[in-house]
């Protein structure tokens with residue numbers, strides 16, 4: 001069996017604390033699309049996981065570069081390395097990602113250390129690609145600048161260079177995204193496209 005015979009493995013990270021909120025709803029639609037396109041989806045709800053912030057203890061800088069904090073983040077290192085596709089959903093909180101999403105990203109420091117030492121991080125069977133799903137309550141022009149900057153560093157760490165995003169401004173109340181004329185169809189399509197992307201070349 002070669003790599004292209006295997007289904008695309010998609011790891012999804014829900015970063016909002018709000019259950020069935022706007023980014024949760026976008027994520028659900030995107031994952032439906034990805035599954036329609038044949039992806040094997042594995043979803044993690046960060047709000048339900050115990051992930052402490054990085055304490056910069058230096059524990060990951062030596063040896064095998066493992067994080068010494070024993071919490072639910074340990075369950076994510078393997079999926080983050082083997083996933084062919086990653087979807088991260090997070091609303092804008094104080095112009096950035098949520099604390100849940102940022103704590104998870106900061107805890108990827110052991111992977112950054114590996115990458116910085118020139119050692120491989122990705123163990124994917126297909127080329128990697130990522131999708132960011134975002135929502136924010138205001139229509140501020142720079143609403144997604146900070147999330148994009150953080151995600152660019154995270155994607156570099158994960159060796160993901162094919163990056164897309166689907167973001168919506170002026171979406172505030174829980175479930176308001178459902179009133180958007182095209183958002184859910186766009187999310188479904190983005191999930192489908194992510195699952196299929198470049199498969200013919202792999």
Ligand SMILES: Cc1cc2nc3c(=O)[nH]c(=O)nc-3n(C[C@H](O)[C@H](O)[C@H](O)COP(=O)(O)O)c2cc1C
Nearest residue numbers: 016018021022023091093094095136137138171172
């Ligand atoms: C703590 C907090 C901070 C927020 N900060 C911003 C912000 O800086 N800019 C903005 O446009 N909306 C902000 N919002 C609004 C959320 O981005 C908005 O309600 C979003 O739709 C929530 O998505 P969710 O339902 O997926 O959680 C904030 C909301 C909270 C609770």
